[in-house]
Amino acid sequence: MKMKAPSFYLGNAVLFLALLGPGLLSAELPDLVPRDVLFGGGRGKMGFHLAADGRSLTYFAATPGGRMGLYRRATEGGEPVLVCDQAPLGRGLTWASDDRRYFYLRDKGGDENFHLWMFDTETKLGRDLTPFDGVKAQNLLVSPDRPNEILVGLNRRDGRLFDMHRVDMTTGEVRFDTENPGNVRWWAADRNLVVRAAVTCNIEDASMSLLVRAGAESPWRTLMTWPFGESGHLEGYGSEIVVGFSPDGRDLVLNAAFEGNQTSLALVDAQSGAVKNIIASDPNASVWTVMGPTLYNESQVLRHPKTGDVQAVGFCAAIPEWKVLDPDLEADFKTLRTLHPGVISINHRDKADRFWVVDYDDDDQPGAMYLYNRKTKTPLLLETTNTVLTKFTPASTKPVAFAARDGLEIPGYLTLPPGVEPKRLPLIVSLHGGPWSRDEWGFNSVNQWLANRGYAVLQVNFRGSAGFGKKFLNAGNGQWGVGTMQHDISDAVAWAVAEGIADPKRVGITGASYGGYATLAGLTFTPDLFACGVVLCGISNVKTFFETLPSWWGPILTRWIRRIGVDLSDETTVRRISPIYHAGRIKAPVLIFHGVNDPRTKFAEAEQIVKALRGLGREVEFIAFPDGGHGTWGAADTFEELARTEVFFAKHLGGRAEPYTPVPGSTAQVR
Numbered sequence: 001m002k003m004k005a006p007s008f009y010l011g012n013a014v015l016f017l018a019l020l021g022p023g024l025l026s027a028e029l030p031d032l033v034p035r036d037v038l039f040g041g042g043r044g045k046m047g048f049h050l051a052a053d054g055r056s057l058t059y060f061a062a063t064p065g066g067r068m069g070l071y072r073r074a075t076e077g078g079e080p081v082l083v084c085d086q087a088p089l090g091r092g093l094t095w096a097s098d099d100r101r102y103f104y105l106r107d108k109g110g111d112e113n114f115h116l117w118m119f120d121t122e123t124k125l126g127r128d129l130t131p132f133d134g135v136k137a138q139n140l141l142v143s144p145d146r147p148n149e150i151l152v153g154l155n156r157r158d159g160r161l162f163d164m165h166r167v168d169m170t171t172g173e174v175r176f177d178t179e180n181p182g183n184v185r186w187w188a189a190d191r192n193l194v195v196r197a198a199v200t201c202n203i204e205d206a207s208m209s210l211l212v213r214a215g216a217e218s219p220w221r222t223l224m225t226w227p228f229g230e231s232g233h234l235e236g237y238g239s240e241i242v243v244g245f246s247p248d249g250r251d252l253v254l255n256a257a258f259e260g261n262q263t264s265l266a267l268v269d270a271q272s273g274a275v276k277n278i279i280a281s282d283p284n285a286s287v288w289t290v291m292g293p294t295l296y297n298e299s300q301v302l303r304h305p306k307t308g309d310v311q312a313v314g315f316c317a318a319i320p321e322w323k324v325l326d327p328d329l330e331a332d333f334k335t336l337r338t339l340h341p342g343v344i345s346i347n348h349r350d351k352a353d354r355f356w357v358v359d360y361d362d363d364d365q366p367g368a369m370y371l372y373n374r375k376t377k378t379p380l381l382l383e384t385t386n387t388v389l390t391k392f393t394p395a396s397t398k399p400v401a402f403a404a405r406d407g408l409e410i411p412g413y414l415t416l417p418p419g420v421e422p423k424r425l426p427l428i429v430s431l432h433g434g435p436w437s438r439d440e441w442g443f444n445s446v447n448q449w450l451a452n453r454g455y456a457v458l459q460v461n462f463r464g465s466a467g468f469g470k471k472f473l474n475a476g477n478g479q480w481g482v483g484t485m486q487h488d489i490s491d492a493v494a495w496a497v498a499e500g501i502a503d504p505k506r507v508g509i510t511g512a513s514y515g516g517y518a519t520l521a522g523l524t525f526t527p528d529l530f531a532c533g534v535v536l537c538g539i540s541n542v543k544t545f546f547e548t549l550p551s552w553w554g555p556i557l558t559r560w561i562r563r564i565g566v567d568l569s570d571e572t573t574v575r576r577i578s579p580i581y582h583a584g585r586i587k588a589p590v591l592i593f594h595g596v597n598d599p600r601t602k603f604a605e606a607e608q609i610v611k612a613l614r615g616l617g618r619e620v621e622f623i624a625f626p627d628g629g630h631g632t633w634g635a636a637d638t639f640e641e642l643a644r645t646e647v648f649f650a651k652h653l654g655g656r657a658e659p660y661t662p663v664p665g666s667t668a669q670v671r
Helices: 008-016 035-039 327-339 387-391 445-452 470-474 484-498 514-525 542-547 551-564 571-577 579-585 603-615 635-653
Strands: 045-050 056-062 068-074 081-084 091-095 101-106 115-120 125-128 137-141 149-158 161-168 174-178 184-189 195-201 208-212 221-226 242-245 251-256 264-269 275-280 289-291 297-299 301-303 310-316 320-324 343-349 355-361 368-373 378-384 396-403 409-416 425-431 456-460 502-512 532-536 590-595 620-625
Touching: 035 387, 035 445, 035 635, 045 343, 045 355, 045 368, 045 378, 056 378, 115 137, 137 161, 137 184, 149 174, 149 184, 161 184, 161 551, 184 242, 184 551, 195 242, 195 551, 208 251, 242 301, 251 301, 275 310, 310 327, 320 327, 320 343, 327 343, 327 355, 327 368, 327 378, 396 484, 409 445, 409 484, 425 445, 425 484, 425 514, 445 456, 456 484, 484 502, 484 514, 502 514, 502 635, 514 532, 514 579, 532 635, 542 551, 542 571, 542 603, 579 603, 590 603, 590 635, 603 620, 620 635
Parallel strands: 425 456, 425 502, 502 532, 532 590, 590 620
Antiparallel strands: 045 056, 056 068, 068 081, 091 101, 101 115, 115 125, 137 149, 149 161, 161 174, 184 195, 195 208, 208 221, 242 251, 251 264, 264 275, 289 297, 301 310, 310 320, 343 355, 355 368, 368 378, 396 409, 409 456
16 A cells, blocks of 8 residues: 655655756746645645544544644544644654554654654553664564554664564563574564564675564574565565565565566465465566655555455556456446546555545645545545645646667656746756665656746656666666766756757756765766756765765665675775766756765765865855754755755746745754
8 A cells, every 4th residue: 555755755855856947937837836835734634544443534634723633533424533632743654453552753863763652542642662772663563463562673782783672562561572693674574473584685695585484483494585686676675575474374475576577476385485376467567666654665565454365466667557456346446546536545444344545646736535435435535635736737747768878768757847838948857866766656746846937857767766677777787977877867868858848058957865976976977968956965975975874784785885886995986986086077056955964875975075166166055954864854944945945046047936035943054
């Protein structure tokens, strides 16, 4: 079931920020959409949760006093009741199986040492379940068969490794459960919350293995191994590989490249490793994965709430689509497809499978969420994502593809400003992070914002992006900086210019994390291609980046080094792909944002490139967020960033922009 991006990705609206270009007369464009309309959380209700018994629906919404409250209403009608007038929220919201308690993650200033918190909606009390300084919580596992306990991964014993711990939700007791042998990146449990599967990343050769055991006291053994690059996924966490155990615990449902290039869904014998059945596959698309409630990729697989049988599987090439396997669901999906435009996600189901909470994501209008009654085939609108936006003219996002210079087809998405002819427009090239991630089709507030200002936005899924098959993923190996990954970005600009869409003199580039690195690389290695750039938490020196990664990245460093194709002891290689050593080639003005507490791309990555550029007399603006992490900071700082970005690019490229005013509560510092 697809989950909306967690709330901290509003801070990551910055992850896709881009240039504002000059060019179009305001009279040709629709009304200017204020930033607070696009990014201010116009949604009235959110976080809908359907109780297992199907009798009630819980959601978060603002109270008359302006606080975030928790409301509950009867599923089949009636007035909502305020359960709590100050309900705490955080990342990765996940409900317990008792429908009374929920979990969320919080860190300090973006340091990513997440604590797992629990809030009890009856007692109105919250509890830090992992109150350990310098310890990160991840890999939360819950089960309806074990309503009073959970499993969570903690790097408490060794900062590099996550062992599984069992937490009693009544007493708060945390007990050590399963020791990490040194290379496990993700754990999976059966319905009894017994840890029985683990995905590993081999430190020596970057292969991935699936370990299994018969029970808590049984020894681990290797069920299957994928050589480097063969699983179809990034050799990192492996959270999307294990979909789950069968109800009897004898089989595993796995998402990996079992047949050919794309990933597929398979039923695998947990004893022998034999593939019993390819449940669903698509020769042109991999299984759809999205960021789930525990902040890691999850396979989009619909399983029966009682039997655990796979009923539908999502696949995503350009636009996600569902393959319905259970005939009993065919009529439901047919009804839902006619109800509202966009991609369907089934977010919640009751145990009797009578009610569904259905989410819709469309490219040119705010999404909507419905309560769907399977018995009567009738829907009830629960919420429109941002009702204020319906008063403005939206932009459309369309899948595109072009041939790179070596002939490889590169996919992407193009958002055009409404109301103007798509010719010789200022173009914003928006680059995702990862880099082994991807951009996906749907409603994107940043795209809407930029298009409303008059810019074409081109999101490039350069080679090395995940979700397009293992060949495309592996094509990015060793291609950072001056290789074909970067060439794909340059070729995207060439395509947009050749199509007559983009004005070659008004092209901007932006991105965060790897996208920030690729932005610096574009400004450095192709200095005549871009007029200006916005960099968010970007890497400027590959060697210092590796030397300062968090200790819990240790087991995957081999994979990273092989993917990047860099020998850290080879100064020539490091210098060749690190923008810091070529700063003198940058001509265009640069705006750099960075969180001081960033645990992945350290703050020094920004400081050193800023120092180099200023020493060369280049034009650079540097904004620091003292309470920010890796592209994540509070709402006030996000608005400050958006406002400064508009003004910066209006100044340099002449585009239309909402006037800048300081944002109350922002901690942004001009450095």
